[in-house]
Amino acid sequence: MVEQSKEEKFHQYILNLPQDKKDAVKGKPTEVLKLIDEYPEWFMNIGPDKGAFIVKEIVKKQPKIMIEMGGYIGYSAVLFASQLIADPEAKYYSFEASHEFAKIAQDVIDLAGLTKKVEIIVGKASYTLVDFKERLKKSSSYTPIDFVFIDHDKNSYVPDLCLCEKLNFIAPGTVIAADNLYSAPEYKEYVRLSPEEKKRYPGRWNIIYETKSHEFELRGGHKDAVELTKCIDYLSG
Numbered sequence: 001m002v003e004q005s006k007e008e009k010f011h012q013y014i015l016n017l018p019q020d021k022k023d024a025v026k027g028k029p030t031e032v033l034k035l036i037d038e039y040p041e042w043f044m045n046i047g048p049d050k051g052a053f054i055v056k057e058i059v060k061k062q063p064k065i066m067i068e069m070g071g072y073i074g075y076s077a078v079l080f081a082s083q084l085i086a087d088p089e090a091k092y093y094s095f096e097a098s099h100e101f102a103k104i105a106q107d108v109i110d111l112a113g114l115t116k117k118v119e120i121i122v123g124k125a126s127y128t129l130v131d132f133k134e135r136l137k138k139s140s141s142y143t144p145i146d147f148v149f150i151d152h153d154k155n156s157y158v159p160d161l162c163l164c165e166k167l168n169f170i171a172p173g174t175v176i177a178a179d180n181l182y183s184a185p186e187y188k189e190y191v192r193l194s195p196e197e198k199k200r201y202p203g204r205w206n207i208i209y210e211t212k213s214h215e216f217e218l219r220g221g222h223k224d225a226v227e228l229t230k231c232i233d234y235l236s237g
């Protein structure tokens, strides 16, 4: 018999919560996040410390449209999308490559009462972002993306940001937060390149970023960093 993954065990745990516990957490994002934080396994999610930092930026930005690349079991989607509740037009799109993780995330998001706020888009972001652009173009609400959270495959950070640039998702005002910077050093370099140096990449060379790394000493002792990058202008020419 194939052993269940820790994610699948967690899935069974939330699906089989006793009714009184389920009633106590249903529709309450903070309580649902606590179920993940207190589960006796480590999950590769943003967690409360770096999460709180990004939440502050979301509150400042008040995004109408926010995307994340890498949804996993729904932790960041619940934490970040719950900041968008006050604005009925604001929407959160979670791009996740794995069908298995996406199923778990959907149940976590439903339990948190965020079904209408969050849409999970399953598949590799490099493909699904292109389809997403087509979809947005057809809808009357097409705008660039206000807030991008990058937290998927570390080797895809630069190519997928370049793709977002190429698709015109990044415009002056767009905020981009990228997690696990120590594992993605080329991303840190990319957002610091001059327009001239950016011409070697397939993105938009003329985007001007303002960017800063924020370091965290996490519970359990290890260090990590989030890169917070703002598109401040386009260079003409």
Ligand SMILES: C[S@@+](CC[C@H](N)C(=O)[O-])C[C@H]1O[C@@H](n2cnc3c(N)ncnc32)[C@H](O)[C@@H]1O
Binding pocket: 044, 045, 046, 047, 068, 069, 070, 071, 072, 073, 074, 075, 076, 077, 095, 096, 097, 098, 101, 123, 124, 125, 126, 151, 152, 153, 156
């Ligand atoms: C670190 S986890 C995301 C954690 C999540 N953001 C959170 O904080 O709760 C990375 C996720 O990215 C997904 N992933 C990896 N490569 C991807 C890609 N090319 N497109 C979309 N998702 C991808 C993985 O399946 C995994 O679920």
